[in-house]
Amino acid sequence: MRGVLLTEHGGPEVLGCTGIPDPEPKAGQVLVELRTAGINRRDALIRGGIGPGYRPHLPVILGSDGAGIRRDTGEEVIILPSLRWGDDDACPGPDYAVLGGGPDGGTYAELIAVDEACLFPKPRHLAWAEAGALSLSGLTAYRALFTVGRLRRGQTLVILGAGSGVSLIALQLAVKAGARVAVTSSSEDKLRLAEEMGAAVGVDYTVPDWELRLRDEIGEADLVLDSVGSTLQESVLLLRRGGAVLSMGGTGDSGIVSDFDIRTLYLQHKRILGTAMGSPRDFAGFLEMVSDGDIDPVIDSVYPLDEVAEAHSQLDSNLRFGKIVLSME
Numbered sequence: 001m002r003g004v005l006l007t008e009h010g011g012p013e014v015l016g017c018t019g020i021p022d023p024e025p026k027a028g029q030v031l032v033e034l035r036t037a038g039i040n041r042r043d044a045l046i047r048g049g050i051g052p053g054y055r056p057h058l059p060v061i062l063g064s065d066g067a068g069i070r071r072d073t074g075e076e077v078i079i080l081p082s083l084r085w086g087d088d089d090a091c092p093g094p095d096y097a098v099l100g101g102g103p104d105g106g107t108y109a110e111l112i113a114v115d116e117a118c119l120f121p122k123p124r125h126l127a128w129a130e131a132g133a134l135s136l137s138g139l140t141a142y143r144a145l146f147t148v149g150r151l152r153r154g155q156t157l158v159i160l161g162a163g164s165g166v167s168l169i170a171l172q173l174a175v176k177a178g179a180r181v182a183v184t185s186s187s188e189d190k191l192r193l194a195e196e197m198g199a200a201v202g203v204d205y206t207v208p209d210w211e212l213r214l215r216d217e218i219g220e221a222d223l224v225l226d227s228v229g230s231t232l233q234e235s236v237l238l239l240r241r242g243g244a245v246l247s248m249g250g251t252g253d254s255g256i257v258s259d260f261d262i263r264t265l266y267l268q269h270k271r272i273l274g275t276a277m278g279s280p281r282d283f284a285g286f287l288e289m290v291s292d293g294d295i296d297p298v299i300d301s302v303y304p305l306d307e308v309a310e311a312h313s314q315l316d317s318n319l320r321f322g323k324i325v326l327s328m329e
């Protein structure tokens with residue numbers, strides 16, 4: 001088959017499509033003929049070998065998101081990237097792994113052998129590019145907002161970084177659930193597009209005291225979805241008493257938080273809740289919301305598998321709005 005085997009860490013130029021042996025399904029696994037694979041920030045972190053959680057034993061086939069056709073039944077499926085979550089819905093067990101981080105092969109390939117338990121029916125209304133772009137970001141957003149954050153109709157949610165893949169699907173899910181959503185972005189264009197998708201307010205986070213401007217516009221927030229990390233102090237300041245930061249990423253300053261005044265947290269009964277990816281139950285809940293037909297993931301661009309290096313350059317450029325997808329067709 002053709003696939004993208006990461007053999008050394010580095011920039012987009014280390015990625016290329018080559019001929020590699022077809023995967024052999026183990027017990028409990030089935031072969032899926034992949035049609036599309038979404039690209040996530042995680043893939044770029046593994047490509048660069050950035051951070052302790054992102055240096056798997058090489059070589060490895062990248063890719064956590066994928067959609068395709070089961071070779072045994074012909075069914076159209078979408079792949080859950082959480083492997084071996086375990087029995088406790090509160091957090092994953094010791095055997096847990098994320099697809100595309102080795103040793104199992106990921107989705108940047110024409111074929112994948114994957115646990116049957118990770119296969120879910122593809123929502124019928126989605127095109128292949130949309131279905132392949134959905135899993136990791138949607139799963140993460142759904143668990144953060146609903147399982148961990150318990151977001152309810154009428155509540156106010158702030159989402160940091162409207163351009164992020166997780167942020168956009170979180171915006172769509174929260175609007176569908178009847179929340180009032182405010183977003184931040186460094187780009188006026190992205191703010192406008194987020195407002196077209198249902199955001200009530202958008203604020204440029206490159207402007208000094210952006211959090212005060214945001215609070216003037218929306219009042220206090222029930223929840224802040226924070227994938228940036230270095231913004232923790234501002235996120236806590238945006239909350240109402242008893243509200244919660246949903247902490248799920250460290251895009252800013254490599255996830256290091258400095259100058260945090262802990263009194264702004266405990267004296268106001270505010271909380272910081274960590275969350276990562278999600279369980280099979282979260283994925284089923286997410287797909288149920290998507291299957292109603294009114295949530296279509298936003299696609300920035302689609303690249304043939306051969307152009308994987310160009311696709312990763314686009315991810316690094318920060319000019320994109322929505323998901324970047326590799327196509328095997």
Ligand SMILES: NC(=O)c1ccc[n+]([C@@H]2O[C@H](COP(=O)([O-])OP(=O)(O)OC[C@H]3O[C@@H](n4cnc5c(N)ncnc54)[C@H](OP(=O)(O)O)[C@@H]3O)[C@@H](O)[C@H]2O)c1
Binds near residue numbers: 167252
């Ligand atoms: N916990 C999990 O399970 C999980 C799952 C997926 C992702 N993540 C993490 O979540 C983060 C986002 O992932 P992604 O794939 O959605 O990334 P992404 O698509 O690469 O998004 C990055 C976006 O972050 C925004 N940003 C950067 N610095 C910011 C700042 N100081 N304030 C506000 N926004 C800022 C930018 O938005 P604008 O372009 O709008 O300015 C940028 O487009 C990453 O750190 C990733 O590792 C965690």
